[in-house]
Amino acid sequence: MPLSTSDHSLMEPAIRRLSTLRPLSAEARASLEYAMLEGLQRAGASEDLLSEGDPVDSVRIVLSGWLCRYKTLEDGRRQIVNFIFPGETCDAHAFLLPVMDHSIATLTPAVYAEIKRARFESLVAADRSLAEAFWCETLVNTAIQREWAVNLGRRVAVERVAHLFCEIFERLRPVGMVEGYSCVMPATQTDLADATGLSVVHLNRTVQELRASGLIVLRDRTLTINDLDALKGAALFAPSYLQLYRRS
Known part of the structure; x- marks a missing residue:
């Protein structure tokens, strides 16, 4: 049965x-779309998909909504170690290990496709380009983790927050989720603080500093970047680790 226009839109x-x-x-696109359609799942906000x-x-594979990867200390303190956006996979090769070493939760209501291991292995075995694409995504996720480690270990607060905003914008751009220089920003200040290793008070002060400098507007769950080059300069941001552009 052919996919409807709404089905294609959801998988896009x-x-x-x-x-x-x-x-x-x-052929790879069609096979993946059917596999995702068969495994459609929905989750509300603040739900753990995996612990x-x-x-x-x-x-x-996330199709809509925002998720996060996180670790929690014994005293309850949470560190968000990455966000997961539409089009990205939660765990493309995690089934190769016995158990999860972190948790994955929704920040907003979400739609995702759950593809069982046997079906996934059949898909990637049948098409080399699909296998390479999923491996590339795993490698990009590893690169993002390295960049987040640098963010937490070496950048000062304003650089950390500016860098996170630049990364979010650039990761949403390839999947068509930016309009001009604006994108949705459903993450709360607590979420952003947990992602940047700052207190909520320090995070708020840092966001106000970026606003006062005229670099961003953050209002009504929307982030607008007034000067992307200037924000990248303030963040010491270089997007090459995201592998946004294919080599010819």
């Missing part, structure tokens, strides 16, 4: 994201 972020990393054949210690037997 994932297809666009993977196609940024590797050109996908028409640290859980076994993994599926690949989850």
Whole structure:
């Protein structure tokens, strides 16, 4: 049965994201779209999809909504170690390990596709471009983690927050989720503080500093970057680690 226009629209972020990393054949796109459609799932905001210690037997691809990866200390303090945006996978190869070493939660209501391990392995075995695209995404996620480590370890507060805003904008751009220099920003100040290793008070002060400098506007769950080059300069941001552009 052919996919409807609404079905294609829902799958588009994932297809666009993977196609940024590797050109996908028409057959690969069709096979992946059907697999995602069969595994559609929905979750509300603030739900754990996976908890640290859980076994993994599926690949989850986010189609709408924002998620985060996080670790929690014994005293309850949370560190967000990455965001997961539409088009990105939660755990493309996590099933190769016995259990999760971190938790994944929704920040907003979300739609995602859950593809069982056997089906996923069949998909990537049948098409090299699809296999390479998923491996590339895993490698990009690793690069993002390295950049977040530098953010926490070496950048000062204003650089950390500016860098995070630049990264969010650039990661949303390939999947068509920016308009001009604006994008949705459903993450709360607590979420942003947990992602940058700052207190909520310090995070708020830093956001106000970026606003006062005229670099950003953050209002009504929307981030607008007034001067992207200047914000990148303030953040010491270089987007090459995101692998946004394919080599010819």
